[in-house]
Amino acid sequence: MNLVRAEWTKLLSTKVGYWMLLVAALMAGGFTALFTALAGSENGLPPVGSTAFAEVVAGIPAQVAVIPLVLGIIGMTQEYRHRTATPTFLVSPRRGRVVVAKLLAYAVVGVVVAVVVVAVVVAVATVYGSARGGAPDWTSDTLGVLARSGLALVVFAVIGVGVGALVRNQVGAVVGSLVYLFVIESIIASIPATADAYRFLPGGALAAMTGSGGGGVDLLTEWQGGLLLLGYGLVAAVLGSVLAVRRDVV
Amino acid sequence: MVGAERGHHRGGVISTQTAPDEGRVEVHDLTKTFGSVTAVDSLSFTVEPGQVTGFLGPNGAGKTTTLRMALGLITPDRGSTTIGGTPYAALRQPARHVGAVLETAFHPGRSGRDHLRVYCRAAGLPVERADEVLARVGLTPAARRKAGNYSLGMRQRLGLATALLGDPRVLVLDEPANGLDPEGIQWLRGFLRHLAHDEGRTVLISSHLLSEVEQTADRVVIVGAGKLVRQGSLDELRRESAGTVTVRSPQVDALAAALAGAGAAVTTTAPGALQVSGLTTDEIGHRAFAAGVELHELSARTSGLEEVYFRLTAGAEQYAATTTPGSVA
Numbered sequence A: 001m002n003l004v005r006a007e008w009t010k011l012l013s014t015k016v017g018y019w020m021l022l023v024a025a026l027m028a029g030g031f032t033a034l035f036t037a038l039a040g041s042e043n044g045l046p047p048v049g050s051t052a053f054a055e056v057v058a059g060i061p062a063q064v065a066v067i068p069l070v071l072g073i074i075g076m077t078q079e080y081r082h083r084t085a086t087p088t089f090l091v092s093p094r095r096g097r098v099v100v101a102k103l104l105a106y107a108v109v110g111v112v113v114a115v116v117v118v119a120v121v122v123a124v125a126t127v128y129g130s131a132r133g134g135a136p137d138w139t140s141d142t143l144g145v146l147a148r149s150g151l152a153l154v155v156f157a158v159i160g161v162g163v164g165a166l167v168r169n170q171v172g173a174v175v176g177s178l179v180y181l182f183v184i185e186s187i188i189a190s191i192p193a194t195a196d197a198y199r200f201l202p203g204g205a206l207a208a209m210t211g212s213g214g215g216g217v218d219l220l221t222e223w224q225g226g227l228l229l230l231g232y233g234l235v236a237a238v239l240g241s242v243l244a245v246r247r248d249v250v
Numbered sequence B: 001m002v003g004a005e006r007g008h009h010r011g012g013v014i015s016t017q018t019a020p021d022e023g024r025v026e027v028h029d030l031t032k033t034f035g036s037v038t039a040v041d042s043l044s045f046t047v048e049p050g051q052v053t054g055f056l057g058p059n060g061a062g063k064t065t066t067l068r069m070a071l072g073l074i075t076p077d078r079g080s081t082t083i084g085g086t087p088y089a090a091l092r093q094p095a096r097h098v099g100a101v102l103e104t105a106f107h108p109g110r111s112g113r114d115h116l117r118v119y120c121r122a123a124g125l126p127v128e129r130a131d132e133v134l135a136r137v138g139l140t141p142a143a144r145r146k147a148g149n150y151s152l153g154m155r156q157r158l159g160l161a162t163a164l165l166g167d168p169r170v171l172v173l174d175e176p177a178n179g180l181d182p183e184g185i186q187w188l189r190g191f192l193r194h195l196a197h198d199e200g201r202t203v204l205i206s207s208h209l210l211s212e213v214e215q216t217a218d219r220v221v222i223v224g225a226g227k228l229v230r231q232g233s234l235d236e237l238r239r240e241s242a243g244t245v246t247v248r249s250p251q252v253d254a255l256a257a258a259l260a261g262a263g264a265a266v267t268t269t270a271p272g273a274l275q276v277s278g279l280t281t282d283e284i285g286h287r288a289f290a291a292g293v294e295l296h297e298l299s300a301r302t303s304g305l306e307e308v309y310f311r312l313t314a315g316a317e318q319y320a321a322t323t324t325p326g327s328v329a
Helices: A002-012 A016-038 A051-063 A066-081 A085-091 A095-131 A140-167 A170-190 A192-198 A202-210 A222-246 B002-010 B063-070 B112-123 B128-136 B152-164 B182-198 B210-214 B234-240 B252-260 B281-291 B305-313
Strands: B025-034 B037-047 B052-056 B078-083 B098-101 B170-174 B202-207 B219-224 B227-233 B244-248 B265-270 B273-277 B297-301
Touching: A002 A016, A002 A066, A002 A095, A002 B112, A016 A051, A016 A066, A016 A095, A051 A095, A051 A140, A051 A202, A066 A085, A066 A095, A066 A140, A066 A170, A085 A095, A085 B112, A095 A140, A095 A222, A140 A170, A140 A202, A140 A222, A170 A192, A170 A202, A202 A222, B025 B063, B037 B063, B037 B078, B037 B219, B052 B063, B052 B182, B052 B210, B063 B078, B063 B170, B063 B202, B098 B152, B112 B128, B112 B152, B128 B152, B152 B170, B152 B182, B170 B182, B182 B202, B202 B210, B210 B305, B219 B234, B219 B305, B227 B234, B227 B305, B234 B305, B244 B281, B252 B265, B252 B273, B252 B281, B281 B297
Parallel strands: B037 B227, B052 B202, B052 B219, B098 B170, B170 B202
Antiparallel strands: B025 B037, B025 B078, B219 B227, B244 B273, B244 B297, B265 B273
């Protein structure tokens, strides 16, 4: 618990966390405003006030999942980048505990990001939607999508810590995971021969979880997607912990 | 003040160990190979409380690797280190036993005070300790400034403050004088001697320069190419550096005979002058007087600690410059 609090102190005493939260809120709010503005027009978006529109809105928080991912990566890799891994592991020589503390701390950070992002999305959709003719019509189904969409942010924060522990090089880990999510997975999803595998990849699992995207590819069910994503997070975390414990800190 | 502070933080933490052993660092048979380079080779030595011990050796001799192995950051291929009888990684609250500065590591965007608070939290210490140690190293005025804007000397002080957080029995500092101005070095020397001599802590400082620790250290552990070259008190080393004695006399032959009988090595360096080793000036003077020999000069020439250190570590440099005459293009 001391170590988890130490992680929060680390995050709150530098600017990166605040900036990332601001960027996530702006991105999510911007997407929502854009979708609301285009709702009901000829480009296929359902009209404001409908259940279908609520479902579109509910998927928006998951679109900023890269932010908690990057936050988690930075949280882990900054120890190596600024060489604070040395004092950190001196204070807690049981290094596995440090990684576990980071996973827990960033899961909570992910919750905070998710709450803020979901609140911004709902607020923008409600206020701007009402001005355009009606707030989204929430049903238990669409609220479920919204909740899973927010949950995805938490899982991505955890995955970020795991990836950071594996890769250690901050720029490499951030660039690598963005290229993977936006380039490699898109290619895999677009090639017929490999499209089948897409649903088992993190991006495909995220799409399944929020019932959005997929581009016509078969996806897993929502809960399968969520569990698979969580599984990726745990694998990254366990591998990261094991490596952090075994590698020399030089 | 200091005593009360220590009592407060140490209360009940180490109840199973007796006081004198608590701060003893024992390095036993440490060995580490990186690829084909044996960085540390069967190294064993002991560091005692109440003294400043200098850990000396040329760059690349394996000092930093040894310290990192002692503190559980690098896994040795063989051997072990104990602090008060316990390996570092097995210490329940390591920050309360050992404080170490291996490099000036901090997040540049975090203030010195917040940096210390992070480690207070991680070590389970009250965050007020951050302000106490800042005051101790004279960083209070810069406490809220970003550590990235600190001067090199201030970074060293911040590192030292981090090491002092848990009020440890043992302090390990890797090249602490790097980047300090003469005033800072003066301050550091006094501070470290105070920690060891007045507060009874174990202080181990590494350096590649003997002159840097000569005025601070009581003992030295000298390594070269990963092996132990020498460990002992600085006084022992100084005695070893007692070099040769130059004697001038109008009766050199009679003097040489008298001194050779006493087991000294005598060489004639100039007409009427001898160089003697193995006897002190007192002994030579006494024998000359007993033999009725007139003396015109009797002077000792010490080779100096630095020369002894250089001799001990000669050839141990990992990346020694080649000095073959004529090889310069």
